[in-house]
Amino acid sequence: ANPPIVSPVLGNVCFASSQYCVCFTLKSFANVYKLYYGDVNVEEFSKRLWGDIYFNSKTRKFTKKAPHNSAQRSFVEFILEPLYKIFAQVVGDVDSTLPAVLDELGIRLNKHELKLNIRPLLRLVCNKFLGDFSGFVNMCVEHIKSPLDNAKTKVDHIYTGPASSKLHDDMINCDQDGLLMVHSSKMYPTEDCTFFQVLGRVMSGTLHAGTDVRILGENYSLQDEEDSRVLTVGRLWIYEARYKIELNRVPAGNWVLIEGIDQSIVKTSTITDLTIHDDLYIFRPLKFNTQSIIKIAVEPVNPSELPKMLDGLRKVNKSYPLLTTRVEESGEHVILGTGELYLDCVMHDLRKMYSEIDIKVADPVVVFCETVVETSSLKCFAETPNKKNKLTMIAEPLEKGLAEDIENENVQIDWNKKKLGEFFQTKYDWDLLAARSIWAFGPDNTGPNILVDDTLPSEVDKGLLNSVKDSIVQGFQWGTREGPLCEEPIRNTKFKILDAVIANEPLHRGGGQIIPTARRVVYSAFLMATPRLMEPYLFVEVQAPADCVSAVYTVLAKRRGHVTQDAPVPGSPLYTIKAFIPAIDSFGFETDLRTHTQGQAFCLSVFHHWQIVPGDPLDKSITIKPLEPQPATHLAREFMIKTRRR
Structure with missing residues (x-):
């Protein structure tokens, strides 16, 4: 599908500044001309206010060619110049010429308003000159499809159920007499923060106050119906x-x-009706283009206030869509967020709004991942405790780009075998047998690891093996959720089952026997395949004046960052520097950057990719000395040991 084009000429771009109370589209500005001059064709005039178009004052026509050397483009002449003139009048000649100009424009200000300071006066004059926000409202009306027109696209995108059901038809027709379906995506706290109000979109049916509804959470499925409650609206x-x-x-x-x-x-x-008796399916949970990779541990200053903090954590978890809270095995309460400022806001809300107590915070750390860089050096096997079953596996790295494809749902495990096989054959050159025998992705359905059954029917009883498939998959998913190096998730790894001896009696091949064994064999295959730690890298974009660029490079170099691009911003004295920086070295980066550039540089950062940490985490010859910076080759070992210690 062609991406939608955004351009001021099409009317789907709005120019706005909240500081000066300005908001206009080309059309709404052309309308201002119509108010003053009367016979202006707004449609045609607005189309000529953007791009390489010039107004020839002699012929009074628009041309693509500049009539003389100093000619200004139409946007500058008809939109920027009038705005500049108004600004100049307000800033410069408040007492002498401003009243005459305002009079000419038909803007009435009383004596009290004329005595305002410059900023508030600018806002007032701009607001009265450009009128209200109708430009923005008209843009929304024209360019955003109505709920009915957009229903099919939206439902196909977010609904997980089949397209052949009555529910699906009701949603596509936006039928207010149909079955009730509401998709809730955000919650807002009440003034006193005791409970939340839920913001949802009614997809079909009509929601009435005071009725009973069934609420399905994100974990609800036909196999596991536990995440479902009946409550009264x-x-x-x-x-x-x-x-x-x-x-x-x-x-x-x-x-x-x-x-x-x-x-x-x-x-x-x-949210659905109680009257629906068909199979229920949920709307997809929200997907974000960034991940929560920075974690902080929290505890109340006064231990007796732990229940208050736990209640606060539950509420703050509802309030921030990307936030995750969990309890580590050590008993620490951990909050995961996307960055420093994000966690700052979270902690502010937690302390001031939701739990209203003093909370201590540990230094921030990042989430790591574990991966392999070679194929297992030997086949690894594990026996079940009752010695009746034996699994053999090897691990190897996945092809480049495959992990991201799985995470972005470009390929899904619930596709039929043929479609799944074709994807792996055409895009990643897998052979037909391997592509058809993918058992699972892990640690969940969009996890960046693959379990493949690579056994041969001549050597292994496939019937018996399939009878324990679920248990092996569970063990694989448990293993990839908490890897052997420092209990962080495994990524970018393919596990192949090479051989399996399975007991004949169902009694001897239960989940209790198979699941822990599958996890153990995943671990040993992983450790035999040259394991490495991976760390999150942030993409950083810094804007700074030309004379500060070298200081930006210095700050980045101190933090293992590397610059990918620096270029001047056209039409300004600024440079844009694009770089990658490891998340673990990004704490305090912004403050550091401001200090080194006297506050002239400002930066934006967002999670970008995972990268292998230099060094071997299992190299026992490395000694980590306390309070000394480690050379690059020791980093993986240091991160692993310190994460384990935590």
């Missing part, structure tokens, strides 16, 4: 930023704010 509102308008029912196609159903929802949920 309280009041309903239409949420309009500062205002809430209460209603008794909300039909399909609308956003709605719901009271009274927040107890069982963590991030997103699917």
Whole structure:
């Protein structure tokens, strides 16, 4: 599909500044001309206000060619120049010429308003000159499809159920008399932060206040129906930023704010009728283009206030879509977020709004991953405790790009065997047999590891092996969720089952025997394949004046960062420097950057990719001396030992 084109000429770009209270599209600015001059064709005029188009004042026509050397493009002449002139008048000649100019523009200000400071006066004049925010509103009306027109695209994108059901049809038709389906995606705390109101979109049916509904969480599936509750809807509102308008029912196609159903929802949920007796399917949980890779441990200053902190953690987890909270085996309470500023906001909310107690925070660390760089040097096997079963496996690295394909759901484990096989054959050159015998991705359905059954029917009884497939897959997923180096997830690894001896009696091949054994054999195959640690890298974009560029390089070099590009920003004295920096070395980077450039550089950073940490984590000859920076080749060992110690 062609990506949608964004351009001011098409009317889907808006120019805005909240500082000066300005908001216009080319059309709404052309409308200002119409107000002053009367006979202006807004449609045609607005199309000529962007790009290499010039106005020839002699012929009074627009041309593609500049009429003379100093001619300005139409956007500059008709939009920027008037704005610059208004700014100049307000900033420069408030007392002498401004009243005359405002009079000419038909802007009335009283004596009190004329005496305002420059900033508030600028906002006032710009607002009165450009009118209200109708440019933005018209842009939304014209370019955003109505709920009915967009229903098919949206439902196909977020609904996990089959396309042949009545529910699916009701949602595509936005049918307000159909079966009720609501997709909730965010929660807002009440003023006193005691509970949350749920923001959802009614996909079909009509939601009434005071009725009972079934709420399905993100973990609900036909196989595991535990994550499901019946609750009563309280009041309903239409949420309009500062205002809430209460209603008794909300039909399909609308956003709605719901009271009274927040107890069982963590991030997103699917809300349905109690009258639906068919199989229920949920809407997909939200996917983000970044990951929570930075973690901090928290504990209350006063240990007796632990229950308050736990309640606060539950609430803050509901409030931030990307946040994860968990309890480590050591008993630490850990919060995972996307970056320093993000976790700063989380901690502020936790301390001030949700638990209202003093909380201590440990130094931030990052999430690591574990991987392999070679094929296992020998076949690894493990026997079950009862000595009746034996599994043999090897591990090897996945092809480049495959892990990302799985994570981005370009390939899914629940595709049929043929489609899955074709994907691996065409894109990654797997042979037909291997591509058809993929058992699972791990640690979950979009996990970046693959389990392949590479046994031969002539050597292994496939019937028996398939009878324990679920247990082996569970063991594999448990193993890849917590790797052997420092209990961090494994990624980018393919595990092949080479041989399996399975007991004939079902009694001797239960989950209790097979699952821990599968996990053990995953670990040993992994450790035999030259394991390495992986760390998250952030993509950093720094903007700084030309004379600060060398200081930016210095700061990056100190933190193992490497620059990929630096280029001047056209039409400004700034340079843009793009670089990668390891997340573990990014703490305090922004402060450091500001210090070294006298506050002239500013940066944006976002998670980009995983990269192998230099050095061998299993090299026993490395001694880690306390409080000394390690050479690069010792880093993997240092990270592993310190993560284990934590």
